[in-house]
Amino acid sequence: xxxxxxxxxxxxxxxxxxxxxxxxxxxxxxxxxxxxxxxxxxxxxxxxxxxxxxxxxxxxxxxxxxxxxxxxxxxxxxxxxxxxxxxxxxxxxxxxxxxxxxxxxxxxxxxxxxxxxxxxxxxxxxxxxxxxxxxxxxxxxxxxxxxxxxxxxxxxxxxxxxxxxxxxxxxxxxxxxxxxxxxxxxxxxxxxxxxxxxxxxxxxxxxxxxxxxxxxxxxxxxxxxxxxxxxxxxxxxxxxxxxxxxxxxxxxxxxxxxxxxxxxxxxxxxxxxxxxxxxxxxxxxxxxxxxxxxxxxxxxxxx
Amino acid sequence: xxxxxxxxxxxxxxxxxxxxxxxxxxxxxxxxxxxxxxxxxxxxxxxxxxxxxxxxxxxxxxxxxxxxxxxxxxxxxxxxxxxxxxxxxxxx
Numbered sequence: 001x002x003x004x005x006x007x008x009x010x011x012x013x014x015x016x017x018x019x020x021x022x023x024x025x026x027x028x029x030x031x032x033x034x035x036x037x038x039x040x041x042x043x044x045x046x047x048x049x050x051x052x053x054x055x056x057x058x059x060x061x062x063x064x065x066x067x068x069x070x071x072x073x074x075x076x077x078x079x080x081x082x083x084x085x086x087x088x089x090x091x092x093x094x095x096x097x098x099x100x101x102x103x104x105x106x107x108x109x110x111x112x113x114x115x116x117x118x119x120x121x122x123x124x125x126x127x128x129x130x131x132x133x134x135x136x137x138x139x140x141x142x143x144x145x146x147x148x149x150x151x152x153x154x155x156x157x158x159x160x161x162x163x164x165x166x167x168x169x170x171x172x173x174x175x176x177x178x179x180x181x182x183x184x185x186x187x188x189x190x191x192x193x194x195x196x197x198x199x200x201x202x203x204x205x206x207x208x209x210x211x212x213x214x215x216x217x218x219x220x221x222x223x224x225x226x227x228x229x230x231x232x233x234x235x236x237x238x239x240x241x242x243x244x245x246x247x248x249x250x251x252x253x254x255x256x257x258x259x260x261x262x263x264x265x266x267x268x269x270x271x272x273x274x275x276x277x278x279x280x281x282x283x284x285x286x287x288x289x290x291x292x293x294x295x296x297x298x299x300x301x302x303x
Numbered sequence: 304x305x306x307x308x309x310x311x312x313x314x315x316x317x318x319x320x321x322x323x324x325x326x327x328x329x330x331x332x333x334x335x336x337x338x339x340x341x342x343x344x345x346x347x348x349x350x351x352x353x354x355x356x357x358x359x360x361x362x363x364x365x366x367x368x369x370x371x372x373x374x375x376x377x378x379x380x381x382x383x384x385x386x387x388x389x390x391x392x393x394x395x
Contacts, residue, residue, distance in 0.1 A: 034372065035368050035369075037371075038368035038369070038370075038371035038372065039368045041345065041346065041349060041371050042349055042366045042368065042371065044346060045346045045347075045349035045350050045353070046349070046350070046353055046366070055344065055346065098345075100339065236375075
């Protein structure tokens with residue numbers, strides 16, 4: 001009998017390797033998801049230990065919001081990550097993705113080292129993979145995108161181009177221009193500027209629309225080209241992405257601030273959370289408790 | 304139960320005392336249906352309602368998760384304010 005906390009099956013691992021994503025999986029009941037998000041919202045609004053004061057750059061609220069601190073190491077998530085990343089896993093980042101009624105879709109994009117914004121460059125990426133890469137054996141970065149509202153076609157579900165993680169369609173090392181919103185909008189940047197082949201039409205590729213109910217999550221590798229549909233409904237779409245790497249990865253090694261989306265934050269608050277296994281490298285600051293003193297959980301091997 | 308206009312006026316009067324709230328007239332709020340139309344973010348409405356609790360209920364109650372979705376529209380905000388008022392100590 002399978003349970004929600006199981007790891008991935010061999011077939012699911014293979015599906016992930018072939019397609020760049022796998023899911024959706026159940027985590028919370030729909031009503032529970034709504035309550036959890038409401039609790040998180042209250043904690044975020046009233047937090048006395050905010051990691052930074054930007055509301056535009058909404059990163060890393062798992063560091064000051066106990067509800068999200070718990071969420072990132074749920075065994076339902078971590079056991080599936082283990083099937084892809086191995087035993088040792090750190091959570092290095094989280095983002096909130098709120099799409100209001102009428103909001104545009106998010107343009108196609110493809111990243112690996114998170115060279116986005118004005119302070120990260122090819123020489124100073126967000127992630128440095130300080131190990132010999134063998135893509136068949138170890139993955140570098142897996143995102144877990146959890147829906148805390150319905151995430152259907154009409155209110156802007158995620159979409160992927162299946163299999164696109166196997167080659168580059170965009171040059172992540174090029175600079176993005178912040179400009180007026182347009183069809184290929186990526187949070188105010190025009191991501192199509194990075195397209196390697198100007199004639200490539202992502203819409204003609206094998207597009208998968210990932211509809212999810214509240215409380216479900218999907219795992220994907222950021223190199224799999226992805227985006228989202230516009231919200232043409234009257235219902236807000238809420239997603240929360242937590243991002244994981246193996247401890248051999250150097251996070252923000254030469255980056256001390258982020259300038260993105262028209263705002264800026266200093267990264268002096270930043271640290272990673274060990275959600276499984278051990279950190280045998282010491283490359284990154286590891287938080288054992290969040291900024292409120294709430295202890296992070298590390299999922300035991302048999303959980 | 305207070306008249307709807309009284310509840311609305313009470314809410315607008317309170318917003319007028321809050322530096323972080325946009326400058327809104329009674330008519331502007333009366334003509335709006337949603338929080339977003341008032342130009343108040345989903346996090347800021349929570350901060351504003353919490354300030355209201357501190358001022359009117361003197362810490363006797365806390366923000367409740369079940370209120371959060373209600374704060375998306377004006378009717379819901381007024382219902383929450385009414386619940387807070389019902390918990391508040393009587394003025395002397």
